Amino acid sequence: MRPYVPGKAQRVGAIQPIGPVVPLKPINRRYFEPSYNERPEMYPAVHAAPFMASAAMSQQLMQQAGKLLERVQHSSEFATKIMDAAQRGLNDEVVRLIRSTGVSADMHMNFTPEGIILKLVSGTAEKTYCELDLKLRWRE
Structure with a gap:
Protein backbone atom coordinates (compact mmCIF):
# COMPACT_ATOMS: atom_id res chain seq x y z
CA MET A 1 0.00 0.00 0.00
CA GLU A 41 -46.39 38.53 1.87
CA MET A 42 -47.68 36.05 4.47
CA TYR A 43 -47.36 38.74 7.18
CA PRO A 44 -50.10 41.35 7.58
CA ALA A 45 -49.47 44.98 6.76
CA VAL A 46 -47.93 46.96 9.62
CA HIS A 47 -49.98 49.75 11.24
CA ALA A 48 -48.05 51.61 13.94
CA ALA A 49 -50.97 53.68 15.30
CA PRO A 50 -52.26 51.09 17.83
CA PHE A 51 -48.71 50.42 19.02
CA MET A 52 -48.10 54.14 19.50
CA ALA A 53 -51.42 54.55 21.36
CA SER A 54 -50.49 51.65 23.62
CA ALA A 55 -47.17 53.33 24.40
CA ALA A 56 -48.95 56.58 25.32
CA MET A 57 -51.38 54.73 27.60
CA SER A 58 -48.49 52.82 29.17
CA GLN A 59 -46.85 56.13 30.07
CA GLN A 60 -50.05 57.20 31.83
CA LEU A 61 -50.11 53.95 33.80
CA MET A 62 -46.45 54.41 34.74
CA GLN A 63 -47.16 57.93 36.02
CA GLN A 64 -50.01 56.63 38.19
CA ALA A 65 -47.85 53.77 39.46
CA GLY A 66 -45.07 56.26 40.18
CA LYS A 67 -47.39 58.26 42.46
CA LEU A 68 -48.32 55.11 44.36
CA LEU A 69 -44.71 54.01 44.73
CA GLU A 70 -43.63 57.48 45.85
CA ARG A 71 -46.26 57.47 48.59
CA VAL A 72 -45.38 53.95 49.78
CA GLN A 73 -41.66 54.78 49.75
CA HIS A 74 -41.95 57.97 51.81
CA SER A 75 -44.83 57.20 54.20
CA SER A 76 -44.37 54.32 56.62
CA GLU A 77 -47.87 54.99 57.98
CA PHE A 78 -49.41 54.57 54.50
CA ALA A 79 -47.36 51.43 53.79
CA THR A 80 -48.41 49.95 57.14
CA LYS A 81 -52.09 50.66 56.42
CA ILE A 82 -51.92 48.88 53.05
CA MET A 83 -50.08 45.89 54.49
CA ASP A 84 -52.46 45.59 57.46
CA ALA A 85 -55.60 45.84 55.31
CA ALA A 86 -54.22 43.30 52.82
CA GLN A 87 -53.30 40.82 55.55
CA ARG A 88 -56.79 41.16 57.05
CA GLY A 89 -58.37 40.54 53.62
CA LEU A 90 -59.94 44.02 53.41
CA ASN A 91 -59.70 44.39 49.64
CA ASP A 92 -61.99 47.44 49.49
CA GLU A 93 -59.79 49.27 52.00
CA VAL A 94 -56.64 48.44 50.00
CA VAL A 95 -58.31 49.73 46.82
CA ARG A 96 -59.41 52.91 48.62
CA LEU A 97 -55.90 53.53 49.89
CA ILE A 98 -54.36 52.94 46.47
CA ARG A 99 -56.95 55.18 44.77
CA SER A 100 -56.14 57.95 47.29
CA THR A 101 -52.68 58.26 45.67
CA GLY A 102 -54.17 59.17 42.28
CA VAL A 103 -54.39 55.75 40.63
CA SER A 104 -57.52 55.83 38.46
CA ALA A 105 -56.80 52.92 36.12
CA ASP A 106 -58.57 49.59 36.42
CA MET A 107 -56.59 47.26 38.64
CA HIS A 108 -56.42 43.65 39.67
CA MET A 109 -54.79 42.76 42.99
CA ASN A 110 -53.35 39.65 44.52
CA PHE A 111 -51.90 39.33 47.99
CA THR A 112 -49.40 36.74 49.05
CA PRO A 113 -47.57 36.31 52.35
CA GLU A 114 -44.50 37.81 50.63
CA GLY A 115 -46.12 40.88 49.06
CA ILE A 116 -48.69 42.43 46.79
CA ILE A 117 -49.16 42.06 43.05
CA LEU A 118 -50.94 44.88 41.24
CA LYS A 119 -51.92 44.83 37.59
CA LEU A 120 -52.91 48.23 36.22
CA VAL A 121 -54.96 47.93 33.03
CA SER A 122 -55.68 50.56 30.40
CA GLY A 123 -58.47 50.18 27.86
CA THR A 124 -62.07 49.09 27.81
CA ALA A 125 -63.70 45.90 29.03
CA GLU A 126 -63.69 44.53 25.47
CA LYS A 127 -60.20 45.61 24.47
CA THR A 128 -57.09 45.93 26.64
CA TYR A 129 -54.45 48.27 25.24
CA CYS A 130 -51.73 47.82 27.84
CA GLU A 131 -51.04 46.38 31.26
CA LEU A 132 -48.49 47.28 33.90
CA ASP A 133 -47.59 44.71 36.56
CA LEU A 134 -46.18 45.79 39.92
CA LYS A 135 -44.86 43.21 42.34
CA LEU A 136 -43.86 44.60 45.70
CA ARG A 137 -42.39 42.55 48.53
CA TRP A 138 -43.16 43.21 52.16
CA ARG A 139 -41.39 40.27 53.65
CA GLU A 140 -37.69 39.47 53.45
Missing part, protein backbone atom coordinates in the same frame (compact mmCIF):
# COMPACT_ATOMS: atom_id res chain seq x y z
CA ARG A 2 1.25 3.48 -0.82
CA PRO A 3 1.83 6.04 1.90
CA TYR A 4 -0.66 8.85 2.47
CA VAL A 5 0.11 12.04 0.52
CA PRO A 6 -1.62 15.25 1.70
CA GLY A 7 -3.70 17.00 -0.99
CA LYS A 8 -4.44 13.79 -2.88
CA ALA A 9 -7.68 11.93 -2.32
CA GLN A 10 -7.53 8.18 -2.42
CA ARG A 11 -10.13 5.50 -2.22
CA VAL A 12 -10.12 3.62 1.01
CA GLY A 13 -8.54 0.23 0.42
CA ALA A 14 -7.52 1.15 -3.13
CA ILE A 15 -4.07 1.80 -4.44
CA GLN A 16 -4.94 4.28 -7.20
CA PRO A 17 -5.55 7.99 -6.46
CA ILE A 18 -8.96 9.33 -7.50
CA GLY A 19 -7.80 12.90 -8.19
CA PRO A 20 -7.31 16.16 -6.32
CA VAL A 21 -9.94 17.39 -3.86
CA VAL A 22 -11.73 20.52 -5.15
CA PRO A 23 -13.06 22.92 -2.48
CA LEU A 24 -16.76 23.82 -2.66
CA LYS A 25 -17.84 27.37 -3.46
CA PRO A 26 -19.53 29.23 -0.56
CA ILE A 27 -23.31 29.47 -0.65
CA ASN A 28 -24.69 32.85 -1.67
CA ARG A 29 -27.06 33.55 1.25
CA ARG A 30 -29.00 36.19 -0.71
CA TYR A 31 -30.95 33.48 -2.47
CA PHE A 32 -31.87 31.70 0.77
CA GLU A 33 -32.48 34.49 3.30
CA PRO A 34 -34.80 37.34 2.29
CA SER A 35 -33.72 40.78 3.44
CA TYR A 36 -35.98 43.07 5.49
CA ASN A 37 -37.20 44.83 2.34
CA GLU A 38 -38.06 41.52 0.69
CA ARG A 39 -40.53 40.34 3.37
CA PRO A 40 -42.78 37.49 2.36
